Each structure stands twice: as structure tokens, then as C-alpha cells.
Amino acid sequence: MSEKRNPITVHQAVKTVMKWKKRGNKNVVNFSECDDGYLFDPICADHPVPPFNRSPYDGYAIRSQDTELLSSNNSIDFEVIDEIPAGHTIEKIVGKNQTVKIMTGGAIPPGADAVIMKELVSKKEGGKYITIKRKLKPGENISFKGEDVEAGTEIISKGTYINPGVKALLATFGYSKVPLVKKPIIGLIATGSELLHVHEPLAPGKIRNSNSHMVSSQIKRAGGNVNYYGQIGDDLEDLVELTQKALLECDFIITTGGVSVGDYDHLPEVYRSINAQELFNKVAMRPGSVTTVAEKEGKLLFGLSGNPSACYVGFELFVRPIIRYWNYSDSPYVRPVKAYLNKDFPKANPFTRFVRGELQYSSGDILFKPVGLDKSNAVSSLAKSDALMILPGGTRGYKKGNLVDVLLLEDQKGSEEMWDMRK
Amino acid sequence: MSEKRNPITVHQAVKTVMKWKKRGNKNVVNFSECDDGYLFDPICADHPVPPFNRSPYDGYAIRSQDTELLSSNNSIDFEVIDEIPAGHTIEKIVGKNQTVKIMTGGAIPPGADAVIMKELVSKKEGGKYITIKRKLKPGENISFKGEDVEAGTEIISKGTYINPGVKALLATFGYSKVPLVKKPIIGLIATGSELLHVHEPLAPGKIRNSNSHMVSSQIKRAGGNVNYYGQIGDDLEDLVELTQKALLECDFIITTGGVSVGDYDHLPEVYRSINAQELFNKVAMRPGSVTTVAEKEGKLLFGLSGNPSACYVGFELFVRPIIRYWNYSDSPYVRPVKAYLNKDFPKANPFTRFVRGELQYSSGDILFKPVGLDKSNAVSSLAKSDALMILPGGTRGYKKGNLVDVLLLEDQKGSEEMWDMRK
Structure with missing residues (x-):
């Protein structure tokens, strides 16, 4: 069980997972x-939009040719022959020096080819006539049928x-x-004998299970539905049984915990028991190095770390693209942007690191502010993060003002291309 | 009914609305x-987090003093006296040259003050002994009780x-x-005799009601609950009755349509009939100039335009801060950022305009890309917008590369300060 593991890069790991991508059905x-x-x-x-020629204002529909000679010194009275509330049409034809009162959104009556705004006319004889003293062009103040959208146009793409x-x-x-x-149904199993339920009092050596609830919210945010199978101890048989049940009922499975090389971490053995193919069991990154992914009959089994930060990052990097692709996104990958680091981040590290933080905006610049301790077991900073900074392995840390790679967490758009740390 | 209206600035309008802000109750x-x-x-x-001193790795707990003289040339064998899976504790005390096998997350046993990673030892006699050949410092590889969070600490603020x-x-x-x-309950009424239901075929002069469905989604996105009262024609009595019913059942009311100066736009009269105080009925902005807001016994009645774009913008500027404040946000206002315009936007305009568009990120810069026609009645571009550019009235338009003011639409953080167009 304690076999040597060979880490692969984040890039290879995402690519491997995405070989098993699928699209969802219609619902x-x-x-x-x-x-x-x-x-x-x-x-x-x-x-078409608008569906007919209509008035963008409250006003009067007229024939523009009748206004050709008009100016502030030369006005004409127009006879008001009818009125058109929005939602109504009339059959009367607007003739020479005639007008029809029209409300915003009303259909332009036959004969008329321009609208003058209500505020620009003066009424006479209780509204039976109006006086106009300006020239209107043909089509003036008319929203033409189809000028926004023609019938049959594809307006919004699938996904x-x-x-x-x-x-x-x-x-x-x-x-x-x-x-x-039809959104993917994702089976979720929390493992670990140290786990208490939310309502249980703390006991020596124990912690309350937070990962499965966090992942559950991440699944919903990414666009999936959750089948939660609860939390179980470290019993191998229980875990095998539950995994098989979940495989029958779900499109993918996520387990949290059980992926370390500790003797009680059974996930690799579970995969062997059910004849799943282990795709990788170590990724060259921190946190989340023990992230393990297997495949069984085309269904992916994600083994996320029991450590909250590692679990969070593992989900966003590996599970989210699979869910987004399932939902017909053309941009399933986490969206990468460049941002200016807003303070020194000196920590050197041989591994590629994902550092939690907040995006800030200042005078047209995007800044990244690292949040909290960022110890791999510090859950407190996850709540305040909306982005992850990527520190490639082997670098000596960064200075304030450096342009760094950042992945957006609360973003619906995504990226067509996978972020590539080799670049 | 066609009284002269005096426009107020967007800034004044938001300030006026926020005089009536309230906080929600506990649920x-x-x-x-x-x-x-x-x-x-x-x-x-x-x-505290961690709740006890624990091991961040799979390894062996030892007394650091026993390793003081160790090096690659000087190793010692340690007797493995017990093991601790995560979730368990032991009472045995680790003595001189003794060790306890420990899993990730396991509680450090009494006597031990350091952990050596599993990968750095060699096993002997089937695991009864391990050989260590390096010096460990006191506290090395221990996550100390409370090092992330002390008990009683406020971790996340209300709201x-x-x-x-x-x-x-x-x-x-x-x-x-x-x-x-307890989220605010917002009563929603669509008005206008031109409105068809989603399932109805198009008819001359009519359009399908889209505003109330759009606003309904905006309410949910902003953090409110919707009580939808349906769409009604332009009958004054119906509208008065429905408004009174909604006032009894809801915390705020939104109507769409009925706010223009057309003779069939009854909202000002509704407000008079129910003795509501009209706070303003014209705002110096495009789209959305006819946005009308009234107040009755401390409850706000928002009269949004029947025009989709105007309706959308009116909601985000005036209703969203009220909902966010209700939900105890300290940053209830729409979040303003500076962005570089990504193409010329030459259109001059005497009014302050809100132009729909998309944020883009490039090499640390934030760019704003105007989307679609941006005609006030063009609904097609709303779907693709995640930001609004503000063009102050009287400007001659902007050039590509200009730094412009932009309001973020899909943002949970908001802003403590109201964006001020006078700045």
C-alpha cells in the first residue's frame, strides 16, 4: 500500500482528467x-426585435414630408385623428397634416414615417390639434422592425x-x-475515522467534517448536483460498498480524505477492489499533492485530499472543468489572468504552489492580495478568497509589483485553454 | 398627469432611496x-484550530532531544511503541529513543515534541524499529493547537x-x-396592456413580458425573495388594488412599466391613491430616466421603466443597494472600478449614460468592451454584460485606451461608498 508515487505536473493531470470528459443530456x-x-x-x-416599427417615446406619429418646410418661424397645426396605447394597433391611415397620438412602444400607424416627442409640440383645442414647428426626417424616432435582432438569429449560444x-x-x-x-450528478463520500458530524461536540483527536459540505457548495457553484452519501470511517469494506453504490447512481464520484500514504488511507485499495483504473495518485503541487483520480467504465472517481485547502484547490483544478464541459461550456477551464502582486511574497518552495487571495482593482490595474496564513491546513482564509495565485516550483518567491498568474474562482466565463504552467 | 418632471442626479437618487434603508431580521x-x-x-x-497539537504528515512522533547528535553518518534506532491513526489518541508516553507511528491529522502523543516524515526513515524488523539519521528541532513538523485560529475569535463578519x-x-x-x-420579500408587478405571457403567440402591437422575469432573477442574484403578482394591463383600479395587497405582504415593491409620461402610465396616480410619497420621478441618466420611487410607511415602491435595459439598470443602481443593506452588507453599493476602454466610443450625449459591456483582463490591465447595440430597447446585449460603463453627461465620448468608470454587475463584494459621478 505504501508504494512509491510518481508525481505528474498539474498540466498533465488536468489533461489526463479531461480525456474522460463527457457532455450532458437534454432536460x-x-x-x-x-x-x-x-x-x-x-x-x-x-x-424580429422590435417585432414591428414602433415608437421609442410618447409622442405623435406624422408624415415627415408634411414637416419639410417647418421651422421655429413656420409652424403648422396637425389634426389628431386617433391615439395608440402600447399594445394596440389602428387601421386608420395618417394623411396630410394629420397625426396619431402614440405611446412608448406603440406600433407606428399606416401612413406615418416619423414620430415627434410629446414635449416638442403644443396642444390646441383640448388636444384635437397640435402645433409642430420643426422638420423631421423620414424614419426619425422610429425603432424599426428587426433593427435589434432579425427573426431566426441565434442570440445566445448553447452552454x-x-x-x-x-x-x-x-x-x-x-x-x-x-x-x-441535465446537470451531472456527483456522488460525494467523506472518509476518515477522525470526522465528527456538524452537530457533535469536539472530542480528543477528532475534527468536524467540513470538506464534504464545502465541496458540496463548490459542486453547486460549478454547475453540478450532489448526491451525498455521508461520512464514513476508515473501514475498507464500507468504502468499497458505498463507492460501488455511488458508481451506479452517479456520473462522477468525489471522495474526500483517504488518499495519503498513511496505512489507513484506503482509496488506492478501493480502486483496485472495484477494478477502477488509477490515472494518477500524485501531482507536483501544494496543497493537493496527494490528489488521486481513477476511472471506471468511463466514470471518473476523484480522490481529493482530506486537508481542506488541498481539497478546495483539487476540486477547482480538476473537477470544475469536467462539470463545465458536461454543461456544454466552450470555456471549461479555470480562467487565468495576470495580476500585480500587492505585497512581497518571499517564500521559496520547490513545488508549484497555489496561494489563496483576493483580487483588487486599482486605476485600471488588477492586484492580487494573498489572504491569511495560507498554511495548508488553515481553513479560515478559504472563505475570503476569490482567486488563487500560482507560484511555479523552484522560484524564489515574488516581490510587490511583480506580474503573477492568478486563477479566478468566482467566474462563470472560464477559459477555452487550460492554463499552462510551462508558459 | 402630464406634470413637468424635475430630474435629479443618479447620486441624489441613490442617496434618497438609501434614506429608507433597513436591516433584516434573524432567521x-x-x-x-x-x-x-x-x-x-x-x-x-x-x-482553537488545530484543536490539538497534530501531525501535518504521515510519520513518526519522537522527542527532538533524542536526535540532537544525529546526522547522515550517525543514526539511531527508535522503538515503535504504538501507532495513532487520525481521530485517535493514546495515553502512552513517548520515552527516550522511542517513537509512535502517526498519521496525517493525528494528535501528537505525550512526551513527543517533533515528527519526522515517513519518507525520511528506514524500517527495521517489520516495523518494530525505525532508523533516523537527522536532527529535529523542538516543534518540528507539528501543527500547534490554535496556530491557525484561537478559540472565540471572530472569523467571518455578519452580512x-x-x-x-x-x-x-x-x-x-x-x-x-x-x-x-431573513431576506427581504420583494413584491413584483408587471404593468402594460401590450404585454403577452411567455407561452402566448406574438400579436400585432404586443410583446412578451420579459422584464418581470429578468427582474425576478436580478432580485435573487442580489439576495432577495420574490413575490410575483403577475402582469396586469393598464387599468388603474387593478393596479391600485394589487399594489395595496403587495404592500401588506412584502418589504418592498417593484413595478415594471407605467412610469412614462404617456396617458396610460398610471404609476404616479397609483402613488397618490394609496397616499405614498413620491421621492422622485425622473433621474438624469440614460437609460432609465423615468425611474420613479415612492415610499409608504417606510416601505419603498420602485417604479422601474418598461424598457428592458432601463429596467435592468434601474434595478442595479437603486434596488440592489437596498437589498444588500437589508442583508447586513457593509458594502451595499455597486462596486466601481476603473478600466481601459478597448475601443473608441465616440457617441456624445447630454445625459449620463450607462453602457453595457464585458470586463476583460490583459497583462494586469482591466479592459471594458462595450457589448451590442446598446440601444435602450435592445435586450440582446444584457445577457452578455457583466459591467456598466458610465459616460458622464456632456462628454464628447471616449477613445480607445481612455480610463473609464465601470460598475461591476456580477460581484458579491460591493462597495462601502456609493459611486459618485461628481468625482
Whole structure:
């Protein structure tokens, strides 16, 4: 069980995991239930926008040719022959020196080819006539049919997350049923005999299980659904049984803990028992070096570290891209950006390190502020992090003002390309 | 009804709204239901972290004094007297030239004051003895009780959004019940006789209602709960009745549409009918100039424009800070940053404009890319926006590379200070 492990690079590890990527199936839901989903099909316009020539203001629709000679010294009275609230149309044709009162969003009546804003006319005889004293161009103040979007246009690509703007488009184009991706179901098992439940009092040598709850939130944030199988001790048979059950019921499995080389860390043996193929069991990074991934009949089994920080980083680097790809993202990888380090970070290290921190913005620059102790077992700084700085192995640390590589954690866009630490 | 309106600045408008800000009440939920909530109380550590002196590695616990003379040329054999899996403690005391095998996370046994990593020793007699040939300092490879967090420390402040890291802390410190803020209930009414339902086919002069669905998602994103009262036509009595009902059942009300100066836009009259105090009915900005806000017995009534873009911007500027403050945020305002414009934006305008777009990152710089047409009635660009550029009124537009003010839309942090366009 204590075999020698050969670390692979983060880049190789992500590449290996992504060899087993899959796309999800279609799941059509009612419009009212589509929040927080990912589009399985692109959104296409079922009608032009605007759907008809309409008025962008409250005003009066006229024929522009009737205003050709008008100026502040030369006004004409127009007869108000009708009015059009938004949502109504009329069949009357606007004739010479006639006008129709029109509300914002109202359809331009036949005959008219321009609108004058309400504020620019004066009313006469209780509104039966209005006086205009300016020249209007043909088409002035008209929002033309299809000028925003033509019918049939693909507006939003598949894989897009449904934010408020996307929701508005679905409504506009009549998607009373919305084709979503069926999110992956991810089985989650916490292992370790040191683990207490949240409600249990602390006992000597024990800690409360926090990893599975954290990972559960990470899964939801990334776009997956969680099947939680609870926390179990270090009994090998229990773990094998639960893993087999989860394999039948889920698309992927995550275990937390049980991946170190300690004698009670059974995960490698579990993989052997169920005939899963171990893809790697050591990654050249800190935290998270013991991250182990296996595959069984096309399903990935992620063995994340029992250490909270390592568990967190392992999830974001290896599991998130798999979930995003499943949901039809074209940019499944964690999004890398360059940022200026906002204070010295002198610590040298032979391993590639992922340092937690916060992005800050200042006068057009992006800054990275390392958060907290960043000891591998310090959970307190995870809550405040929205980014991870990458310190390549072998460097001597960094100075304030250095441009560093940073991965964004709270980002829906992602990256098409995997971040490559060799660059 | 067509009274003259006096526009106030965006700054004045936000300030006016925030005079009526309120904090939410406490709502204690089970740990498993706390996702997506905001903390009513700070998280405090109920125990030190680590809770006891523990081993960060798989290895052997020893007395450092026994290694004082060791080197690669001078080794000693240590007797392995016991072993400690994570989660267990032992009572045996480690004596001279004795050792206890210890797993990652295991409690340091009495007598020992250092740990040597498993990889650095050689085993003898089937593990009954190990050979050590290096000197260890007192405390070496020990994670000391409380070194990350002392008991009683406030770890996370009230008002914090529960992200995966916060969830981990709640679990670690035994929050089986979590004190959350009771989110505001926001009544939502869509008005306009031109509105069709999502499932209805398009008809002449009509459009499908998209605003209330968009705003509904914006409310959830900002941290509120929605009571949707449906869409109604332009009938004054219906609107008055529904508004009164919503006032009884909700903490705030949002209506979409009905705020223009068109004769069928009844909102000002609704406010008069129910004796609400109109705070303002015109803001010097585009889109969203007709945004109207009233107050009745301390409850705010937001009248957002029926135009999708105006509605969207009005929500983010005026409603979001009220929701965030309610949820105990210290940074309720939309977060402003400086960004470099990534292309010319020549359009001059007498009004302060909010231009939709995307943030981009490049070599440590933040760029702003305007998205789509940005016509006030173009809904298509809202879906792709994660930021709004502010163009102050009276400017002649901007050149590529100019540093511009940008408001972040998909941000949980916010800003303590309101963005001030006078600066």
C-alpha cells in the first residue's frame, strides 16, 4: 500500500482528467424553473426585435414630408385623428397634416414615417390639434422592425448560464419550455475515522467534517448536483460498498480524505477492489499533492485530499472543468489572468504552489492580495478568497509589483485553454 | 398627469432611496439549508484550530532531544511503541529513543515534541524499529493547537454571503443551526396592456413580458425573495388594488412599466391613491430616466421603466443597494472600478449614460468592451454584460485606451461608498 508515487505536473493531470470528459443530456423544463441552468440549445429569435416599427417615446406619429418646410418661424397645426396605447394597433391611415397620438412602444400607424416627442409640440383645442414647428426626417424616432435582432438569429449560444439577461431573452422569444443540460450528478463520500458530524461536540483527536459540505457548495457553484452519501470511517469494506453504490447512481464520484500514504488511507485499495483504473495518485503541487483520480467504465472517481485547502484547490483544478464541459461550456477551464502582486511574497518552495487571495482593482490595474496564513491546513482564509495565485516550483518567491498568474474562482466565463504552467 | 418632471442626479437618487434603508431580521435555519444565505451573526470559533497539537504528515512522533547528535553518518534506532491513526489518541508516553507511528491529522502523543516524515526513515524488523539519521528541532513538523485560529475569535463578519469556504467554517465550528438574515420579500408587478405571457403567440402591437422575469432573477442574484403578482394591463383600479395587497405582504415593491409620461402610465396616480410619497420621478441618466420611487410607511415602491435595459439598470443602481443593506452588507453599493476602454466610443450625449459591456483582463490591465447595440430597447446585449460603463453627461465620448468608470454587475463584494459621478 505504501508504494512509491510518481508525481505528474498539474498540466498533465488536468489533461489526463479531461480525456474522460463527457457532455450532458437534454432536460426540458418549464420556463419558471430554468434559473441556474445551462442552455442545451442556443436561443434563437422566434420573431424580429422590435417585432414591428414602433415608437421609442410618447409622442405623435406624422408624415415627415408634411414637416419639410417647418421651422421655429413656420409652424403648422396637425389634426389628431386617433391615439395608440402600447399594445394596440389602428387601421386608420395618417394623411396630410394629420397625426396619431402614440405611446412608448406603440406600433407606428399606416401612413406615418416619423414620430415627434410629446414635449416638442403644443396642444390646441383640448388636444384635437397640435402645433409642430420643426422638420423631421423620414424614419426619425422610429425603432424599426428587426433593427435589434432579425427573426431566426441565434442570440445566445448553447452552454450559456442563465443570468437575468438570458432569462429576459428566453421570455421575449417565447421559451415557455427551456432546453437545459441535465446537470451531472456527483456522488460525494467523506472518509476518515477522525470526522465528527456538524452537530457533535469536539472530542480528543477528532475534527468536524467540513470538506464534504464545502465541496458540496463548490459542486453547486460549478454547475453540478450532489448526491451525498455521508461520512464514513476508515473501514475498507464500507468504502468499497458505498463507492460501488455511488458508481451506479452517479456520473462522477468525489471522495474526500483517504488518499495519503498513511496505512489507513484506503482509496488506492478501493480502486483496485472495484477494478477502477488509477490515472494518477500524485501531482507536483501544494496543497493537493496527494490528489488521486481513477476511472471506471468511463466514470471518473476523484480522490481529493482530506486537508481542506488541498481539497478546495483539487476540486477547482480538476473537477470544475469536467462539470463545465458536461454543461456544454466552450470555456471549461479555470480562467487565468495576470495580476500585480500587492505585497512581497518571499517564500521559496520547490513545488508549484497555489496561494489563496483576493483580487483588487486599482486605476485600471488588477492586484492580487494573498489572504491569511495560507498554511495548508488553515481553513479560515478559504472563505475570503476569490482567486488563487500560482507560484511555479523552484522560484524564489515574488516581490510587490511583480506580474503573477492568478486563477479566478468566482467566474462563470472560464477559459477555452487550460492554463499552462510551462508558459 | 402630464406634470413637468424635475430630474435629479443618479447620486441624489441613490442617496434618497438609501434614506429608507433597513436591516433584516434573524432567521435560524438548519446547516443543510444555509446555502445562498447571508450571515446574521459573525462566525466565531468554538474551539482553537488545530484543536490539538497534530501531525501535518504521515510519520513518526519522537522527542527532538533524542536526535540532537544525529546526522547522515550517525543514526539511531527508535522503538515503535504504538501507532495513532487520525481521530485517535493514546495515553502512552513517548520515552527516550522511542517513537509512535502517526498519521496525517493525528494528535501528537505525550512526551513527543517533533515528527519526522515517513519518507525520511528506514524500517527495521517489520516495523518494530525505525532508523533516523537527522536532527529535529523542538516543534518540528507539528501543527500547534490554535496556530491557525484561537478559540472565540471572530472569523467571518455578519452580512457575509455563504460561499463554499464559509460553509466549511460553519461546519468546522459546529454551526448545526445557522443564524441567517431573513431576506427581504420583494413584491413584483408587471404593468402594460401590450404585454403577452411567455407561452402566448406574438400579436400585432404586443410583446412578451420579459422584464418581470429578468427582474425576478436580478432580485435573487442580489439576495432577495420574490413575490410575483403577475402582469396586469393598464387599468388603474387593478393596479391600485394589487399594489395595496403587495404592500401588506412584502418589504418592498417593484413595478415594471407605467412610469412614462404617456396617458396610460398610471404609476404616479397609483402613488397618490394609496397616499405614498413620491421621492422622485425622473433621474438624469440614460437609460432609465423615468425611474420613479415612492415610499409608504417606510416601505419603498420602485417604479422601474418598461424598457428592458432601463429596467435592468434601474434595478442595479437603486434596488440592489437596498437589498444588500437589508442583508447586513457593509458594502451595499455597486462596486466601481476603473478600466481601459478597448475601443473608441465616440457617441456624445447630454445625459449620463450607462453602457453595457464585458470586463476583460490583459497583462494586469482591466479592459471594458462595450457589448451590442446598446440601444435602450435592445435586450440582446444584457445577457452578455457583466459591467456598466458610465459616460458622464456632456462628454464628447471616449477613445480607445481612455480610463473609464465601470460598475461591476456580477460581484458579491460591493462597495462601502456609493459611486459618485461628481468625482
